[in-house]
Structures are given as structure tokens and as C-alpha cells.
Amino acid sequence: MAALRGSSVRIASVATAFPSGQSFTSIKVAETEEAVRAGAHEIDMVIDRGAFLSGDYQRVYDEIVAVKEACGEAHLKVILETGELGNYDAVRRASILSMAAGADFIKTSTGKVQPAATLPVALVMMEAIRDFVRETGRPVGFKAAGGIRTAKQAIAYLVITYETLGPEWMTPDRLRLGASTLLNDVLMQIDKERTGAYQSADYFTVD
Amino acid sequence: MAITKKQSTALAKQVFEYAPAPEAVDHVKILPRYGLFIGGKMVAAHSKKRFPTINPATEKTLSEVVDADEVDVDRAVKAAGKAFESWARLPASRRARYLFRISRLLQERSRELAVVETMDGGKPIKESRDVDIPLSAAHFFYYGGWADKLEWAFPNRKPTPLGVAGQVIPWNFPLLMLAWKIAPALAAGNTVVLKPAETTPLSAMVFAEVCMQADLPPGVVNIVTGAGRTGSLVVSHPDVKKVAFTGSTEVGKLIQRAIAGTGKRLTLELGGKAANIVFEDAPLDQAVEGIVNGIYFNQGHVCCAGSRLLVQESIAEPLLEKLKRRLSTLRLGDPLDKNTDIGAINSRAQLEKIQGLVESGVEEGAELYQPECVIPERGFWFPPSLFTNVAQSYRIAREEIFGPVLSVLTFRTPNEAVEKANNTPYGLSAGVWTDKGSRILWMAERMRAGVVWANTFNRFDPTSPFGGYKESGFGREGGVHGLLPYVELN
Numbered sequence: 001m002a003a004l005r006g007s008s009v010r011i012a013s014v015a016t017a018f019p020s021g022q023s024f025t026s027i028k029v030a031e032t033e034e035a036v037r038a039g040a041h042e043i044d045m046v047i048d049r050g051a052f053l054s055g056d057y058q059r060v061y062d063e064i065v066a067v068k069e070a071c072g073e074a075h076l077k078v079i080l081e082t083g084e085l086g087n088y089d090a091v092r093r094a095s096i097l098s099m100a101a102g103a104d105f106i107k108t109s110t111g112k113v114q115p116a117a118t119l120p121v122a123l124v125m126m127e128a129i130r131d132f133v134r135e136t137g138r139p140v141g142f143k144a145a146g147g148i149r150t151a152k153q154a155i156a157y158l159v160i161t162y163e164t165l166g167p168e169w170m171t172p173d174r175l176r177l178g179a180s181t182l183l184n185d186v187l188m189q190i191d192k193e194r195t196g197a198y199q200s201a202d203y204f205t206v207d
Numbered sequence: 208m209a210i211t212k213k214q215s216t217a218l219a220k221q222v223f224e225y226a227p228a229p230e231a232v233d234h235v236k237i238l239p240r241y242g243l244f245i246g247g248k249m250v251a252a253h254s255k256k257r258f259p260t261i262n263p264a265t266e267k268t269l270s271e272v273v274d275a276d277e278v279d280v281d282r283a284v285k286a287a288g289k290a291f292e293s294w295a296r297l298p299a300s301r302r303a304r305y306l307f308r309i310s311r312l313l314q315e316r317s318r319e320l321a322v323v324e325t326m327d328g329g330k331p332i333k334e335s336r337d338v339d340i341p342l343s344a345a346h347f348f349y350y351g352g353w354a355d356k357l358e359w360a361f362p363n364r365k366p367t368p369l370g371v372a373g374q375v376i377p378w379n380f381p382l383l384m385l386a387w388k389i390a391p392a393l394a395a396g397n398t399v400v401l402k403p404a405e406t407t408p409l410s411a412m413v414f415a416e417v418c419m420q421a422d423l424p425p426g427v428v429n430i431v432t433g434a435g436r437t438g439s440l441v442v443s444h445p446d447v448k449k450v451a452f453t454g455s456t457e458v459g460k461l462i463q464r465a466i467a468g469t470g471k472r473l474t475l476e477l478g479g480k481a482a483n484i485v486f487e488d489a490p491l492d493q494a495v496e497g498i499v500n501g502i503y504f505n506q507g508h509v510c511c512a513g514s515r516l517l518v519q520e521s522i523a524e525p526l527l528e529k530l531k532r533r534l535s536t537l538r539l540g541d542p543l544d545k546n547t548d549i550g551a552i553n554s555r556a557q558l559e560k561i562q563g564l565v566e567s568g569v570e571e572g573a574e575l576y577q578p579e580c581v582i583p584e585r586g587f588w589f590p591p592s593l594f595t596n597v598a599q600s601y602r603i604a605r606e607e608i609f610g611p612v613l614s615v616l617t618f619r620t621p622n623e624a625v626e627k628a629n630n631t632p633y634g635l636s637a638g639v640w641t642d643k644g645s646r647i648l649w650m651a652e653r654m655r656a657g658v659v660w661a662n663t664f665n666r667f668d669p670t671s672p673f674g675g676y677k678e679s680g681f682g683r684e685g686g687v688h689g690l691l692p693y694v695e696l697n
Contacts, residue, residue, distance in 0.1 A: 127492045134525070162223045163536070170219030171212045 116146020145178030247425025290426030306351030329551030368396030474682025483513030634676030
């Protein structure tokens with residue numbers, strides 16, 4: 001926190017019993033408030049998949065509304081954990097529901113469940129965003145997380161974002177890619193451009 | 208320092224702009240002039256008349272071909288008649304071997320064929336490369352498989368070949384239509400005289416080379432080039448036992464009249480004005496892709512094109528908005544560019560026909576939408592177009608435009624959709640978009656169309672029969688049904 005003072009780096013924090021989302025709403029709300037108080041600019045929440053898959057959409061919706069309220073000024077990313085939703089219809093329904101409940105971003109995955117982000121799932125979510133914007137005028141961001149390991153894969157996500165949502169989404173406040181593994185590949189590609197040869201993976205630290 | 212939103216948006220536009228990606232043409236050899244393919248070799252024609260075939264995207268002449276006359280056609284039919292005696296008696300598994308060989312050669316020469324098809328016809332290279340050529344090879348492969356299994360195709364009957372088949376094909380899918388015609392004819396033991404369309408003869412000339420490469424016995428396949436007159440000479444030649452034609456309903460009627468009473472077998476695959484029907488529960492973005500594929504594929508030069516869009520009124524507004532947005536992203540231009548969606552219109556005559564019909568639509572009161580797009584200076588082009596406020600009675604809703612022009616109509620109930628969809632003299636294809644399986648079946652039962660696609664459009668496979676109702680023709684091509692027009696069942 002102290003190290004970042006005065007910089008443009010923003011702080012994001014997970015909350016709401018990440019990654020399972022298996023806890024009481026009151027605890028999730030309290031956790032969110034605590035994270036915001038500790039300085040988080042963005043909160044990543046997970047939806048209650050148990051409730052969603054059993055058809056209790058109201059509960060999922062109410063919980064997002066409550067967490068959004070607890071966020072105050074902080075931005076809310078809602079993680080759908082698409083790898084557990086079972087099909088594209090459910091992904092679309094969860095996307096619309098999250099945006100209607102106030103999500104500033106919808107995000108594919110926690111990264112703890114496989115499969116995480118895939119291109120078809122990303123397309124379904126982006127088309128949902130496009131429809132939501134059309135209906136409400138409120139832009140919502142998209143984040144793909146988990147499974148994007150190489151620069152080449154990342155480019156594929158950039159291309160479908162550009163083609164589906166347009167150039168206005170090609171900015172950090174509307175598009176994010178989960179980058180923990182990706183970062184080293186990007187560094188490797190940069191080094192390749194610089195030296196003309198690929199370096200061993202061991203020259204890039206795994207943190 | 209972080210860049211601003213404005214900067215990143217501008218940067219994205221710059222980075223993701225499509226760069227030119229033209230397919231190379233240096234590996235393709237197009238001769239300055241071609242003869243006729245008769246009796247297993249390219250021969251000089253009797254006719255001294257020739258005509259140029261041009262690239263519709265540049266208007267440059269690619270080559271010159273013969274306008275075959277009576278003597279040429281007679282030679283070709285005689286050569287086919289002579290070849291028939293031995294070809295029909297050849298063990299069926301040997302005939303199969305030739306078909307498989309042709310199929311493999313088409314695959315081997317697919318890149319060259321795709322470029323020739325695109326240069327001669329104007330269709331985008333991604334279509335000739337991914338659809339026309341692979342499907343052509345697949346047709347030969349499929350019918351090669353039937354050649355020695357005809358008794359299983361027609362159980363308890365003895366199928367025998369008919370003789371010489373006279374085949375006349377259109378310019379929209381030159382090589383694919385050739386494959387649709389030649390593959391089943393040969394598999395069943397017939398020999399053929401084929402006339403390619405006058406604006407697109409070149410892939411048939413490459414196919415003649417393929418026949419020679421495959422060591423196909425002389426005269427089994429003969430190819431004569433020319434215009435309508437040559438076509439009428441082929442179909443009316445007395446030694447031709449079977450006529451197969453794909454093209455306009457107008458010419459189809461002429462052919463039917465010309466051969467009436469001769470005992471010749473006839474199959475016709477003619478025009479269409481297909482309804483593509485979207486119900487309110489359909490996945491709209493997916494439907495938009497299907498609508499685009501249905502009408503803008505091959506510049507709408509598709510007999511089964513989904514040229515009438517019937518939308519349920521409750522979703523008409525969002526669907527049209529999505530469709531218009533999608534239209535604005537279609538790239539029109541150089542057909543050889545791998546990113547091109549809309550290529551060149553096949554000929555000046557066709558362009559004028561499209562322009563005339565579009566004008567009639569505007570005059571009759573329909574509302575025209577065309578996205579902004581840059582039209583190249585040379586060549587024949589028409590932007591992807593969409594008409595709203597269309598009544599069933601307008602010419603653009605009744606006549607086949609054969610261009611990238613969609614007429615949008617609405618309906619409220621499934622019954623109304625059926626009534627409007629069937630209210631056409633044609634009946635080649637239809638599309639149904641709905642999430643509900645039972646509704647797909649309900650609709651398919653009621654559509655008077657040879658093919659009904661559900662949640663897809665323009666999907667083809669050699670195993671699936673294709674053909675029309677009403678003025679769209681009769682007879683089926685593809686599948687086991689496609690063999691029937693080429694055999695006598697004893």
C-alpha cells in the first residue's frame with residue numbers, strides 16, 4: 001500500500017469467500033467492506049454457483065446487489081466461474097443477471113477451476129455485454145482469467161473483443177486478461193524480438 | 208505513464224485494422240487460349256468463334272475459349288457414345304478407382320483451383336478455398352464409394368446406366384456444379400458431355416487436365432465451352448439420353464420444352480427465393496451470422512440463398528439493429544484477399560440485373576439499407592444490401608435477385624410464417640431459427656422446400672440430397688437420391 005502511494009497502480013482484492021463462494025451473505029458483505037476499508041479499489045466477487053445451478057437466481061442477484069452496495073466507490077468484478085456453469089445458456093444467463101445486479105465487470109473464472117476462460121465462453125459473455133449496453137447504455141467491462149498462458153492466446157482474446165465490442169473496449173477500464181502465467185510469455189516474446197532467439201523459460205522467474 | 212482511454216481506442220483501431228492479405232497467383236498457369244476437351248485430349252475446335260473470359264474484379268481478360276458449334280458438340284457426343292460402350296462394362300470397382308483418383312487430384316491441385324475459381328468468377332478466395340474445392344473433391348470421393356455398390360443403393364433392382372449425359376452448369380459454383388453433375392453420372396456408368404457457363408469456363412478446363420492426369424479413359428468426360436446456343440445443342444443432341452441442368456428457371460423451362468417428347472431423362476435445379484425464418488426464441492447473434500451466410504455468401508449468387516428474411520415481429524427491431532451492425536463489418540473488395548467477405552459480381556449483365564431489381568424495390572416503397580463501403584473503381588461490385596418495409600407483392604420479395612440483397616418481412620404467428628414462406632413460385636430451401644426442437648420439426652413438415660436448414664444455412668454435404676419443389680425444379684442431386692437420375696432400374 002505504502003509503496004504504491006502516488007502511483008497509477010490500483011489495488012484489487014478478492015472477497016466473498018473466494019474461490020468457492022460458500023458462505024453466508026452477511027459474511028461476504030462484511031468481507032467486502034473490510035477489503036474496501038483496507039484500500040481496495042476493486043473487488044472481485046464470485047457468484048454462488050450452488051444457488052445459481054439450483055435455479056435460485058433471486059438469491060444470486062440479491063447477493064450481488066448487497067456486495068455492490070458494500071463496495072461503495074470501489075468497482076465490482078463479478079466472477080461467474082463459467083467452468084462450473086455447464087453450458088453457454090447458463091453463461092449468458094449468469095452474465096445478464098450479474099450486469100443487471102450492478103457488476104462493473106464480468107469475469108470468466110477464479111483460475112482455480114478447469115476449464116477456465118475459453119474463447120467461446122468469452123464470446124457468449126461479450127455478446128451479453130453488447131446486448132446489455134444496447135438495452136441500458138451502461139458499459140460493462142470483461143475479464144478473461146485462467147487458461148491464457150501465451151501471448152498468442154492473448155491476441156486471440158484481443159481480436160474477439162475488438163470484433164465483438166469494438167475499439168472502445170480496448171482499454172484497461174473495460175478489458176482485462178488474467179496474466180499470472182501470461183506475463184512470462186510476454187517477457188519471453190519481448191526478449192525474442194530483442195535478441196532474435198528464444199530464451200530458456202528458466203531465465204524468467206516464476207513468482 | 209498510463210495512456211488515456213482515447214489513445215488506447217485510437218491505437219486499437221490502428222493495430223486491428225485488416226492489412227491486405229492477397230493469395231499468390233504466380234503458381235497458377237492459365238493458358239491464353241483453350242481448345243475443347245473431347246475424346247480424352249484438348250483438341251482444336253471446328254468453330255472459329257472464340258470469346259474472352261474475364262476477371263470480374265478487374266475486367267481484365269484471363270483467357271479465350273471456344274464458342275463450340277454443332278460440329279464440335281456432335282464430336283463430343285460421339286466421343287462420349289463411343290466411350291460408353293467400354294466404360295459401362297468396366298468392373299464397377301475400376302470405375303470407382305478413377306473417381307477416387309480424380310478426388311485426390313482435386314485435393315492436390317486445390318490451391319490452384321481455388322485461385323482459378325476466384326479469378327474467373329469473382330468469389331472470395333476464402334469461399335473457393337474452404338467450400339467450393341473441398342466439397343467438389345468430397346463429391347467425387349462420395350460417389351466413388353457408390354460405384355460398386357449400386358445394387359445396395361437400389362435393393363432388388365438391377366440398375367444399369369443410361370448412356371451419354373448432357374450437362375449444363377451455371378457460373379455461381381463452377382467446379383462444384385461440375386462435380387455434382389459428373390461424379391454421380393460416372394459412378395453409375397454413364398459418360399458425359401458438359402458445358403460450363405460462359406463467364407466461368409476456366410476451372411472446367413483445369414478439370415480436363417485432371418481427367419488426363421487421372422488416365423480417365425478417353426471420351427468418358429468431354430467438355431465443350433460456349434454460350435446458351437452451345438448448351439441447347441448439347442441438350443437437344445439426339446444421342447444424349449439424359450439431360451441435367453442447373454441454372455435459371457427461364458432457361459430450365461426452355462430446355463423442358465425443347466426435349467419434350469424425346470424420351471430423354473431430365474433433372475432441373477433452378478431458381479429460388481428462400482425464406483429464412485427467425486423466431487423470437489432464437490439465439491439472435493447466431494441467427495445474424497446465419498442470415499449473413501444465407502444471403503451474402505458468394506455475393507448472393509446462390510440458388511438456395513436465404514433472400515427473404517422472415518422475422519417474428521417481437522424481435523424485429525433488435526435483430527435488424529444487430530444485422531445492420533454486422534453488415535457494416537463485412538469487407539468488400541479484392542476476391543483474392545483472404546479477409547474479403549464480399550467479392551465481385553460475376554458479370555456486368557448480372558450487376559445490371561441486381562441494380563434494376565434494387566431500383567424497383569425503392570420505387571415500390573421499400574426502405575433500402577446499405578452500409579458505407581468503398582467500391583473499387585474497376586470491376587463489378589454491389590454492396591451488401593437490406594430492404595425493410597417489404598410487402599409480399601413487391602418484386603424484391605417475389606423474384607430471384609441472385610445478388611447480395613435481402614428482403615426483410617415480419618410475421619406474428621408460426622402459421623403466418625408458414626403461409627408467407629410458402630407463398631412463392633419457388634421452393635428450393637428454407638431456414639428455421641428457434642431454440643425449440645419441436646417447432647423445427649413442425650415447420651419442416653410444412654415448408655414446401657427441398658431443403659430446410661435448422662439453426663444453420665447453406666450447409667452442404669455430398670451425402671445429403673438437394674433439389675427443388677415447384678419452379679425450383681425436380682430431381683435430386685447428392686446422396687443416394689442423386690444416383691437415381693443416372694440409372695435405369697430393371
